[in-house]
Amino acid sequence: MASAPFIDLVAPNGVKYAQPTGLFINNEFLLSADGSSVDSIDPATEEKIATVQAASVADVDNAVKAARKALKGPSWKLLSASDRGALLYKLADLIEENRELFATIDAWDNGKTYLEALENDLVEAVGVIRYYAGWADKVFGQTISTTHQKFAYTIRQPVGVVAQIIPWNYPLSMATWKLGPALACGNTVVLKTAEQTPLSILVLGTLVKKAGFPPGVVNFLNGLGNVTGSVLVSHPLVDKVAFTGSTATASAIMGAAAKTLKNISLETGGKSPLIVFEDAEMEQAVKWSHLGIMSNQGQICTATSRILVHERVYDEFLAKFLETTKSTSKVGNQWGKDTYQGPQVSKAQYQRVLDYVNIGKGEGATLAFGGEPLNINSNGKGLYVSPTVFTNVSPSMRIWQEEVFGPFVVISKFADEDQAVALANDTTYGLGAAVFTTNLERAHRVAAEIEAGMVWVNSSQDCDPRVPFGGVKQSGIGRELGEAGLEAYTQIKAIHVNMGNRL
Template sequence: MSATYEDRQLFIDGRDTASAAGRRMDVIDPSTGNVLTTAPLGDAADIDAAVVAARRAFDEGPWPRMSGRDRARVLHRVADLIRERADELVEIESRDVGKPVTLARHVDVETAAQQYEYCSALAQTLDGSVRDTPIPALAYTRREPLGVVGAITPFNFPLILSSTKIAAALAAGNTVVHKPADDTPLSALFMARLLADAGAPEGVLNVVTGTGPEAGDALLRHPGVDKIAFTGSTAVGRRAASVAGEHLKPVTMELGGNGAHLVFADADIESAVGAVIKAFVFNTGQFCMAGPRLLVAAEVHDAVVEVLRQAVPGVPLGDPRDPATVIGPMAGDQHRKKVEEYVALARQEGGRIVTGGGRPELTGDLAGGFYVEPTVITGLPADSRVVNEEVFGPVLTVQSFADEDEAVALANSTAYGLAAGLHTRDLARAHRVAGRLDAGIVWVNDWAMLDPAVPFGGVKQSGFGREYGPEALEAYTKTRSVVISLPTPPQEES
């Protein structure tokens, strides 16, 4: 077994720590269905120990009191170490999540490095402002860290989504307790040690692996946590926000999505179809900002569907360790079963399976993996559950529209509002439609163009708050106002 994902301990107060109850959980390789290793099964006692360490590091330690420039040096060193140890991180994400190694290297690992680089720059920009007032006083503001941040992340992008929260929180001077998904805990444990190697003081980042009902709930409820940063499904996020609300903790919620992808008749069809395929098979469809709803102008609907029918089966699917693979397995058997249930439901709702709809025929160890075929479905009614709910797998539904107004109405018709996209050669239409789509980020003539400088986040049931960009640090800071009296000097006698 590789040392990269050997049996590991929790990381609390700067050191490896066995879980209080001594329990462990299996970690499965989704490409084979076999046990890869084990991880600690932490619980409320472990969360308490981690929060106590984070609290002490914030209240008494050097991190919040460092200059932004000094924190920036540590964060930039993290970025350097991520790139230096890229091979290990690629192996972890591929084995733990089932990610194709090419995707893991060029997207997950590189994005995480860029996040720490960008946040190292932001750490040096946290300044306040002087306010002009008519009162006889000097009034100014300070932006200060919140305290202990509880970060809860999902299974689909473990490295990226944890880095999104941790880099921004640390840049602002907070300390962090991170609870990763129980399905995919390995990169979180690896990164905790990497941050320590980069110079993060003891207690600044603590990682407790375990289940949501035990470790996650304990983190949400802990009185020593000052803020919750959550990414996950809308159903779980709704409950997490409710629990945090009981304790009046500020929260950011990056939740589910069901993005609409609009193709107008004047679009470059070849380019548009390439983006459409990327939008629904990227990360095997396990992407909150995926584009699983394709809306096509009626006059080009049949042509687009035919191109998809021919092109989708040719997208390389198989062993995540093969650099040519584009589509790997689902991250777990329960995720695959959920996708299969939606495909069966689509048939019941009157949908036509254009391509896919089953399990691919694979041999050897891959035969036990959690694979599903990328699937394209047409003919579903507007009120179809498959159209309106988040499938979270490589399933694309196709609907037609008559004009721009109908396209926008269909795009905005679901409860979600995380991402959307459109294809057109008409610049005026691009700006006009982008301004009407009810989504936190809109892409034009491509999909999933993301950068740490560009904020994203949801509306409606896709959550609230923004990650990436300077806006991200607003969620991890508080504003303190200072007003210093300036009495009028006494008049001198003439």
């Protein structure tokens, strides 16, 4: 296959760099076998940034076979666990050295603010890779006592070739969440980028090669989900699928994986509740509530998009929340130092938010703030939506039940703790939840009762590489991050040894 070119780009903030445009397979950037491509669009201007190659069926097969060959090859299979960790440490150092470049690319490609990408996403990406670099030589089995004539032990081995599919809301961070534990455990990877935001992952490919990973260990494919993603998930040589994205897509992946009983882990949607009790520290509850739904343009799987407030403090909370939204949520291009909310990632996501505004109005909810497209640019271009707040919402409404994935929040009231928990659990999702109270007993009691994989007490959106991340119900299967994240990428083999028992 022919090599794909690098193109010279200059980002709106003046950063100049060489952008790979190909499929990263076997440590090389290649052209698509059938000439397919996808365009990366700047959501602030709706102008094309770059065109990258999109993987065909043949390209997916090429990548998976490269990963399979690397899995069995001595340069990876026989590499010591400590040396695998050293490669990951090297990759983390290279990412950190290029943090301004990665922040620039993800801001340009995604629409998130440059400061958000630099101060949060890049810190997390580097931290996750370093965390799993440290785990590489600390994954081990156990010995099991049976009888004096028998001996048994277990070893943990890599699952094999892993297909990883990441979302567009945190491109680099989500890639590291999956690459870190998979590589630490000795797997090989074929990772599909999000079609909306492929650019930073392709640049990461240059660092994978520079760090010294053997060819085929890490492969990156671009392409549409219903083409490249579907072929990748169904490939017979793929042993595991790890996916982050919508619940609907996860359901389709689960069905495809079931045909060959592939190992799967899924992190999907959410409609996370945030409960404010009457004894909450009000200023903190308002600030965390605002961050929990309006940061990153509301494009967060754990976004606390349903706020439940005790009836005694409801009016006070609502007034302060609306004031904070008005004063804090400045909408503008991703390069402005005072911009809080950039454009939505794509035309489809922009329209989805506006569609749910109309749905909420039609259902009889009260539009308390926002809900409008914004003309930030003089030419009318740009996928900007004002932060949106609905009140007088009932659990039967679609805007209460369905994930919008934008700066869109519903606020309701409750009378007592039992009702708060019932309302919080009135959803098919179960990813995150938050509880604001100064009553320690109630905090732990409610946290235990909420049906979610994660609960924050007096904060929102806390995330740490050392702490497991994942959901229940239709928010996913399995866990990422922490020691629990390693379990998704190893399989246990039991070995029985006869020490003299004779038949």
